[in-house]
Amino acid sequence: MSDSPSTPPFISLTDVTKTWASGSTVLDRVLLTVAKGDFISLIGPSGCGKSTLLKLLSGLSPLTSGRITLDGMAPDAAREIMSFIFQDATLLPWRTVLGNVELGLELERKTTREQRRAKCADLLKLVGLADVASHYPRQLSGGMKMRVSIARALATRPKILLMDEPFGALDEMTRDFLNEEVLRLRENDRFTTFFVTHSVAEAVFLSTRIIVLRAKPGRIEREIPVPFPFPRTASLRSAPEYLALVGEVSAALRAVKALA
């Protein structure tokens, strides 16, 4: 948002439309620009196309019409600078925690084994998982699995992070804890984030902007800026202005749901 009109936005979506083979249009002419370092939360009723939008951004699914550019690149090419975090942690069960975190770097084949090991061991320390580095995923709790998944996504130092309801399956305490962790990691890396969630509180806590989508067809109904400065801490959750904004976003979400 701070971009001057002459520099192109970091990420831009122009008339992004997605129609399935069945003929149903899930996203209709979505228009959005995102500045570097933004943390964008996408909320909206189930089936409005939030996951689909992330799939389009990542190039995992092709657009029907419109244009997406990410740091000047088309989605396919921008994968180099992007990581995707899925709702289930999608860890490889036959690899240890360390082995999972190494995956992205290993597939890129730009680093030696020793470099990867060292880098990922450091990263595990950063997310507090150093002592389970040699464990297998089945030995971890849901929250720990998700932290491994986040560490794996960050290992390649992405400029853009796509997260699809990463904490949806976790209990509230774990979720709050991981929210704070995400903010902490963001202070280090300054990645630009698209974050899909059903939790208004989580969206307000994390975001710089909240995008409220409506369904059938999926469109942006409202954009709500979140003005609280960073670094944010857990104490924000009891601040009156935070609670007021949660109330406002909840009302917007209810209004959108009523449309459908």
Add this chain to the structure above:
Amino acid sequence: MKKLLRSAGWPLGVLLAVLALWQGACVAFKIPGYILPAPPAVWAAVIERHESLINAFRITALEAAGGYAMSIMVGVIIAFFFAQSPVIRRSFFPYTILLQTVPIVAVAPLILMWFGSGLRSVMLVAFIICLFPIIANTTQGLITVPKNLVDLFTMSNASRAQVLLKLRFPHAVPNLFVGLRISAGISVIGAITGEFFASSNAVGQGGLGYSITYANSQLQTDYLFALVLTASALGFLFFFIVIFFEWLFLHQWHEAAMKPEAE
């Protein structure tokens, strides 16, 4: 270990009961030894003919293991090929089912006729009979990788080879072991069937299959039983070797491979 002994207790009890019934029937109905030898007679045959039993065991084990090993290599390669596209699978999979449905006793004599009756032909029979479970199970594992994991690899711009070797194959290993278990037992059946049709002079002194036909023709029923016992032991041995490797490769990460909890 204690648990293992305790779980072995029940099947051992069953074995003792069957042996007692068998012995009882032989005595009660005065069944002649050439029709049904009593357990002590079978045991005596095992002791007396142990040298030829061990020899036959060795020959058949070699044939079965050879065919089995070949089926693993070829089966996994074919499964890799099948994993490449649904079109390939649809085109070729029906023919692999032939491997399963054509009776091996009909194919074995043909193979021996074409390739001569030697060790290699018998291996080939074992190979054919082992191949299908390996192909079918491995293919199943290769193609049932969760979509999200494939997407994860796509996001890293993984090559086809990387997806195959770092994702699909490790995912298919538990399935491969299902195939390996099945094929372990039937490799012995394949080798014995092959030997039925191979003449003795070509297969050394003759493996278990050849010896079984010989014992049968001579009405040496106690020896025949000893041979059948040896064949079962061979099947068990293969099976337990596979179970050991399955445990070795899977116990750390695979849920099903962990020891089931006590009931």
